[in-house]
Amino acid sequence: MLDKLRAEVLAANLELVRSGLVIFTFGNASGVSRDEGLVAIKPSGVPYDKMTPDDMVITDLAGKVVEGKLRPSSDLATHVALYRAFPKIGGVVHTHSRHATAWAQAGREIPCFGTTHADYFHGPVPLTRPLSAAEIDGDYEGNTGVAIIERMKGLDPLGCPGVLVHGHAPFAWGKTVHDAAHLAVILEELAAMAWMTVTINPDTKPISQAQRDKHHFRKHGPKAHYGQG
Numbered sequence: 001m002l003d004k005l006r007a008e009v010l011a012a013n014l015e016l017v018r019s020g021l022v023i024f025t026f027g028n029a030s031g032v033s034r035d036e037g038l039v040a041i042k043p044s045g046v047p048y049d050k051m052t053p054d055d056m057v058i059t060d061l062a063g064k065v066v067e068g069k070l071r072p073s074s075d076l077a078t079h080v081a082l083y084r085a086f087p088k089i090g091g092v093v094h095t096h097s098r099h100a101t102a103w104a105q106a107g108r109e110i111p112c113f114g115t116t117h118a119d120y121f122h123g124p125v126p127l128t129r130p131l132s133a134a135e136i137d138g139d140y141e142g143n144t145g146v147a148i149i150e151r152m153k154g155l156d157p158l159g160c161p162g163v164l165v166h167g168h169a170p171f172a173w174g175k176t177v178h179d180a181a182h183l184a185v186i187l188e189e190l191a192a193m194a195w196m197t198v199t200i201n202p203d204t205k206p207i208s209q210a211q212r213d214k215h216h217f218r219k220h221g222p223k224a225h226y227g228q229g
Contacts (some may be wrong), residue, residue: 001038001058001065001067002022002033002036002038002040002058003053003095003225005031005033005040005177006040006053006054006056006058006110007053007152008031008040008176008177008178009029009030009031009040009041009042009053009056009091009177010042010051010052010053010056011178012029012031012049012091012093012177012178012180012181013027013028013029013042013048013051013136013181014051015178015181015182015185016029016093016095016160016181016185017048018186018189019184019185019188020097020099021095021097021184021185021188022048022095022096023048024047024050024221025045025046025048025210026042026095026096027094027095027096028042028073028075028079028093028094029041029042029091029092029093029094029177029180029181029212030073030076030079030091030092030093030177031090031091031176031177031180031191032044032061032083032089032090032091034087034090037060037061038059038060038061038066038085039058039059039060039061039076039079039080040056040057040058040061041056041057041072041073041076041079042055042056042057042072042073043057043068043070043071043072043073044071044072044073044074047072055068055069055070056068057070057071057072057079058108059072059076061078061080061084062079062082063076063077074141075094075144076141077139077141077142077144077145077180078092078094078141078142078144078145078148078171079092079094079145080145081142081145081146081148081149081150082145082148082149082171082173085145085149085152086157086173087179088157088175089157089158089173089174089175090174090175090176090179090180091173091174091176091177091178091179091181092171092172092173092177092180093171093172093173093177093180093181093183093184094169094170094172095169095170095172095184095188096169097169097170097184097187097188097191097193098188098192099188099191099192100125100164100169100170100187100190100191100193101168101169101170102195103125103127103164103191103194103195104127104164104165104166104167104168104169104170105167107127107130107166107167108127109124109125109126109127109164110124110125110164110190110191110194111124111194111204111206112124112206112207112212113193113194113197113204113206113207114193114197114207115207115211115215116189116190116193117190117193117194117213118207118211118212118213118214118215118216119215119219120132120161120183120186120187120190120219121159121160121161121162121190121216122156122159122160122212122213122216122220123155123160123212124206125160125162125164125170125187125190125191126151126152126155126160126163126164127151127163127164127166128144128147128148128150128151128163128164128165128166129147129150129151129166130166130167131143131144131147131166135147144165144168147165147166148163148165148171151163155165157173158174158175158220159216159220160180161173161174161179161180161183162183162184162187170184170187170191172184172186172187182211212222
């Protein structure tokens with residue numbers, strides 16, 4: 001079932017390791033088949049170098065396992081919440097990459113300090129609110145999804161393809177699971193550059209809206225003209 005999607009999800013998970021965003025069994029990637037209404041996601045706690053496409057777990061959009069011998073990632077409830085809320089996305093990635101996680105732990109969004117950032121995020125990388133004790137003690141992963149969806153209200157998930165979960169770590173998404181992994185790598189690079197920026201000059205201000213718009217919309221939207229299209 002969904003052999004192509006399983007292979008793509010495995011490849012995205014392995015890309016996170018190759019890119020240095022994941023150590024040991026941290027992090028996970030998933031992809032969704034909108035036609036089937038099914039998700040393929042990394043199994044929980046399995047070493048990356050041991051995984052095969054057949055190890056990817058298939059669930060429905062409610063998080064019920066449909067096929068697979070292994071338990072799905074512990075973050076499954078967050079992934080499926082995002083798929084239900086954002087119909088335009090096809091892949092979700094969660095990492096504990098060093099710099100992006102540091103911003104999440106510091107409780108700070110990542111300001112749009114430059115054009116590299118604006119190429120991918122039309123504004124700051126947002127930060128969710130902290131979860132309450134009741135939310136943590138209850139459906140923690142599902143409530144993480146709720147907090148992300150709340151924070152993304154009014155934002156285009158393809159114009160803002162990621163978020164920092166307060167005190168936790170980043171999630172990123174894209175049109176495909178390959179895109180989501182790519183954007184997770186970009187998010188980590190933006191987090192590192194922003195950290196260096198505020199280290200050099202703590203009083204640095206975000207770039208102007210005009211410059212932000214110029215760089216973002218040359219790659220995104222109906223007037224995009226970057227690349228060979």
